[in-house]
Amino acid sequence: MVKVELIEKVEGEAYLHYRYKKGKIRDVRVEFLPSRGIEKILKGRVLSDALVITPRVCGICGHSHLIATSLALEKLANFTPSPKANSIRTVTLSCEIIQNHLKWFYLTILPLLNQLGFKEVSPFEAINYASKIQKVIALFGGQYPHTSYSLAGGVACDPSFLELLKAKRLTLEVKEFFNAKLLEEIKSFKEFRSSKGLLKETYLFLAKRKLLKVGKGKESFLTSSKRFKKGKGEKTRIRFIQEEKDKVLYKGEFVEVGALARNFKKGVVREVYRKFKDTLFSRIFARVFEIGVMLEKILKELETIDLSQNSYLPVNLNLSGYGESIVEAPRGCLIHKVTAKNGIITNYEIITPTQLNLSNGTASNPSILQQAILNLKDPLVAQLVFRSFDVCSVCSTH
C-alpha cells in the first residue's frame, strides 16, 4: 500500500511517500518543493556577491551558508584570516546552532510529542531565548537573520570590549534558562537520570511509550573533520562527497550528519550512544545537549578574542580557480564549492545536511532516514523519527 503524507513546518514542507506492507513501513521516499535556483543565480556574479546571495538559501541557517561561502572564497584565495576573525565566526556560528536547536525542540519535537500524549509546552519562552542568543550574532554581524558580516578576509566588524561583555552577559542569560528549563549541568547519564528538566521528562515519556530506541540509523556518521564507520574514524575529504540526482553519498555510502554525529564520541553523549545507539532518543539528546556545549564554547571563545588583531585583511578576489569548504551547520555538514574565472563565478555547488540525511536510496541500500523509518507502524512515530533529523526543506531546495 502506498501512502503520501504531507509534513509541514520543516522550514517548508516535504511529502513522504510511504510503502506499507502488512501494516509496517517498508520504504519511504522524500519529496521536497522544486529547487529555487540559488546556484544558477550565483553564476556570472562576482565572487563577493555570494556572501549576500547564499545566506538567502535559508532563514534559520543562513549564517552557516555565509561562513561556508567565506571559507570557500578564502580557500580559493589561499588566505587564512586572523585568529580574532576566526573566533568571532565561531561565536556567531555557535549562536546560530543554539537558536536552531531551541526552535527545533520547542516548535517541531514537543508539539508532536504532545500529539502522542506528552504535556503541552508553550514555545514562547524558548523563542524569547532563541532571540536573545541572536542578539549576540547581531552585536558582531549587525543583524540576524541574513547578515553578510563575514567576508573573504575576515569579518567586517571591529568590536570593542563593550560588545564582548554584552555578548557574555546575553550568553549567560541563555545558559541560565537552558539549565533551569531544559537540562541541568550533568557529567554522566546517571546524573541525567536524577536531573530535572524538559529533556529528562522527554526521556521518561519516550521510555514509557517504548520509543527510546526507534529510528535506528546505520552507525555511519560524517562530520566536517571525521568520517566514522562502525566506530572507526578517518579524516573527512570533501572530494568523497558525491551528489547524485536525489541522494548524496560519502565514498558511495550513506552517512548521518548533525548533532549526534558531532557528539557521539564525546562525554555524556558517548554514554547515551553506547546505550541507545543512533536512535530517536540519542538524536534528541545529542541536539539538546549540544545547546549547552555551544554556550560553553561561546563563553570560552569570547575570553580568547584578542581585540588588537585585525578583523579583516584585504583579499584580492579577481581570481580564477576553485575553492571549497565544509562547515558544521546546525543540522550537520554543509558543503560549498565554487569555481571562478577572473573573479566571476562560473560554477557554485551547495550540498546541505538534509540532503545527506534524507537521501533516497534503494531497498537493498537504504539511506539513513529510510533505514530509520523501516518497519515502523504508527505514522506519528515515523514523523517523529523524520523530525529527529531536524529536516530543512528550504536548504534542500536551494
Place this chain on the structure above:
Amino acid sequence: MEKLIWLQGVTCNGNSHSFLNLEGLENFLKKFELLYHPLLPSKLSLPQLYNTQCDILVIEGGVKKGLKRGGVEFVKLFLSLAKRAKRVVAVGSCAVYGGVFKEGDNSITGVLFDKEEKTPFFKKLSGKVVNIPGCPAHPEWIAFGIEGKDFHLDEFYRPKELFAYTVHSGCSKNEYFEWKVDSKTFGEKEGCLFYELGCQAPYTRGSCNKMLWNGVSSKTRAGIPCIGCTESSFPKRELFKTKTYMGIPANMPLGVPKRAYLTLSGVAKSFKIERLSTKLF
C-alpha cells in the same frame, strides 16, 4: 478577534524567523486568532487553508505560477484567501517585488509589483495591500504592517512611517559621511562605507538605523555596507564596491541633486578633521 493566516510563496523562511524576534511576540499574537504560521503552532494545516476566511493575510515569498502549497496551486490558494481578507500584508522583498529568487526565475513576482512594474494582481488587490519589504523585514515592521492603521503609503505601497527614512538615518558612521572620510577597508570602526565599499544606505529606504536589528545593531553599524534590500533593485551586482562615475558615486543620496552633493562634499573634503582622520581608540 481577527483571524490571521501567514502564507508562503517562493521563500527562504527568513521573514518567518525574523518575526519570531518580535519583542512581546506572545502578547502580540494574543490579539489574533492564528489560523496558520509556517513555524508557530496554529489551528489549521496547509491543505485546510483553501477558501478559508481570514481578516489578515500575511504573504511571505515570491508569487510563482505552478508552485503548489499543501497540494493546492499557490496562486489559486493565495487569491482565494486574499479576496476574502480585509488586509494583505506582503512581508519581505520577495513578496513585494519578486526578490532574490527572481534572479534565477524571471516569472517570479511580488504581489503588487514585479520589480517596479505593476502585476496583474495590482488592480484587484492594491486597495488592501501594505508592502513591508526587506530581506528579511524587521520584526517591528512586520508587526506594524499587521496591526497598524491609517498608513501613509508611498508609491510602492510601503508605509512612510517606516520607509520615508533612509537606512542612512541614524547610522553611527554619519559623521564620516558628513565630512567625507572614506573607509578603505572592512573591519574598522572608522570611516563611511558609501564611497568605496558599496554602501547603499543613503539611497535605500528603511528604518534599520532608527529601530535597531535584534534591538542591538544594524548592518552599517557593524561595518557592513547596506545592500539595498528594501528596494526593487535588490540584489544588485558587485555589492561590496561603490559604482562611481568619474570618481564620484554613481548613486546620489536620495533626492540630493548631483550639483548640491558635489558642492557640499568638495567643501567638506577641503577640511581635514583630525578627530575623524585618526583611530577612535
